[in-house]
Amino acid sequence: MDVTTEPETSSGASSAPAPAFVDDRLAHWALATPDAEAMTYGDRTWTWAAWNDRVRRAAGGLQALGIGRGDVVAVLDKNHPACVEISLAAGSLGAANAIVNWRLAGDEIDYAVNDSGARVLVVGTELRPAVDAIRDRLRHVERIIEVTPDGADGDEYEAWLAAASPVSRPAEVSPDDVCLVMYSSGTTGHPKGVLLTHANLVEHTLNAHDGWAFEPGDKSMVAMPLFHVGGSSYVLFGIHDGIPSVMTRDPDGASLAGAILAGANRTFLVPAVLAQVLQAGPDAVRLFGALRTFTYGAAPMPLPLLRAAMESWPETDFIQVYGLTEVAGVATHLMPEDHRAAVAGEHPERLVSAGVPIPGMEVRIVDPATLADVPTGEHGEIWLRSQQVMQGFLGRPEETAKVLVDGGWFRTGDLGKVDDGGYVFVEDRIKDMIISGGENVYSPEVERVLSEHPAVLEVAVIGVPDATWGETVKAVVALAPETRASEEELLAWCRDRLAHFKCPRSVDVVDALPRNPTGKILKRDLRAPYWADRDRAVN
Incomplete structure (x- = not known):
């Protein structure tokens, strides 16, 4: 494509000479x-x-x-x-x-x-x-x-x-x-x-x-x-x-x-x-x-x-x-x-x-x-x-x-x-794509669904190792102030809105997601405990 x-x-362009x-x-x-x-x-x-x-x-x-x-x-x-x-x-x-x-x-x-x-x-x-x-x-x-x-x-x-x-x-x-x-x-x-x-x-x-x-x-x-x-x-x-x-x-x-x-x-x-x-x-x-x-x-x-x-x-x-x-x-x-x-x-x-x-x-x-x-x-x-x-x-x-x-x-x-109108959809970093049982899971799709939950303030979805499927989907969320949501509630929310293979198998609730100095979520840090000492590291 x-x-x-x-x-x-641009309609607001200046009449000043073009810069070099x-x-x-x-x-x-x-x-x-x-x-x-x-x-x-x-x-x-x-x-x-x-x-x-x-x-x-x-x-x-x-x-x-x-x-x-x-x-x-x-x-x-x-x-x-x-x-x-x-x-x-x-x-x-x-x-x-x-x-x-x-x-x-x-x-x-x-x-x-x-x-x-x-x-x-x-x-x-x-x-x-x-x-x-x-x-x-x-x-x-x-x-x-x-x-x-x-x-x-x-x-x-x-x-x-x-x-x-x-x-x-x-x-x-x-x-x-x-x-x-x-x-x-x-x-x-x-x-x-x-x-x-x-x-x-x-x-x-x-x-x-x-x-x-x-x-x-x-x-x-x-x-x-x-x-x-x-x-x-x-x-x-x-x-x-x-x-x-x-x-x-x-x-x-x-x-x-x-x-x-x-x-x-x-x-x-x-x-x-x-x-x-x-x-x-x-x-x-x-x-x-x-x-x-x-x-x-x-x-x-x-x-x-x-x-x-x-x-x-x-x-x-x-x-x-x-x-x-x-x-x-x-x-x-x-x-x-x-x-x-x-x-x-x-x-x-x-x-x-x-x-x-x-x-x-x-x-x-x-x-x-x-x-x-x-x-x-x-x-x-x-x-x-x-x-x-x-x-x-x-x-x-x-x-x-x-x-x-x-x-x-x-x-x-x-x-x-x-899409057919020329609109670009950025789904993920290639190295961040989760492959579970041969199915590709694009984390932003899962993140968008979880972010719609009224208690979720921010979310990151990562792949973690699994002996059967190679990787499974895991969500890490921070909740909005003065709200509560259990892991099971968040998992059920996803099951009602996503294909089964895309749904997280687990959810961790944290105070805040790790970010680098420019504000990007450090999925590498979230993955690190799960991929340590393995032949393949997803980062």
Whole structure:
């Protein structure tokens, strides 16, 4: 099955010149609307001219430290405009910013910084002790620059910027130069550095922005972590359209509420945040109703939660996105009209789809064994092709060759199907597929059924070893506050709604499901006790 969506011009597209580099639009707005608001962070706000000057000074400061084309710098901090400034500045020199997950432990920070080869490390004050503890292990780092959350007196980063001379992009820098190194989630083994170029990110900005471009008066809330592709790609949308951004340091309720009170009305967040808002009471629900667009992704959205959100905020446009770091972010989207149509009863099954390919994105569904395309509606591995596809994995040519195949296709490792309308359904990770007695069980189908139970807050379905069937289905659930449900009740719920072979044989009730720093459920951790010391490990 092969699906292709042709690029279209978004109705809200700006008349500004088409960008080739990630900092092109920032420079444009600095000339076109120099005194307009560009970025707000805490108590500080910068105009387009001021923000562009900071980026140009950061480029000059990096150049003075010997950073040039092909080099890597790194940022380790919670969300901070300095991270975006370093990304744009390094990119303008033909260098790349490796954004390190600030939630990592010392050994993991050591791994990411060393793996990236970063020569300069910008670190937040809160994270400085962790870096000092491993300083002697950071083999490539020549300079550490500390940045404070509020730009207070003594902020080393601010002093470094002020002392630097602004520089422009050297002529030899190419749109095909890597400008961002994003580390994959690392649900198995060490994370891999994904190499994204200017061309990848510009293409993503144009294509993923389709159908919901900002309008005058809008403000973009940047709350997703910048170490996540959903943060560092999304922040470019406001820059592209010349719309102010309000960045939160943390994605907590108070920070999000503060951004909305500051005028932010468009955002991208993970579904878990939505659940927290709905549980926070009527005042929070009322406040979040000011959002014109709520884009969600990076983790599955339970149907009861989505329906509750759409009922609570009928005027808000909901957009679901499916994507991967390796394609710079979004690959498919389920648009607001699809959400409303599905709730109204028109193709209700598409509410659990990932939507259709964004412009410029081709999708194939391929039999992973034969590498032949499968018919419409049948399951296979999702393959993607686009100008958004990464250059490869940093320093891992063999790993790159496994996923980037002839013809420019990227093998996602995700299992799914495409219906007769071109809607993509992401069913599972191939390595997560449960094979019980020769039958394939797709865990999201079982998870969706269990998530409909009124007591279930979140659920993960895994395969556990079985002497007779090879694997059997097991569910791990966390219950909503002040609710109760027994294992037998949950099993009976599934038996009434699923084929027998798909039903869990057992259910564990836990306080919370394990997640990695980007919020993805760690099924590996749930499986580990069952697959230890076995020849085959499902992870």
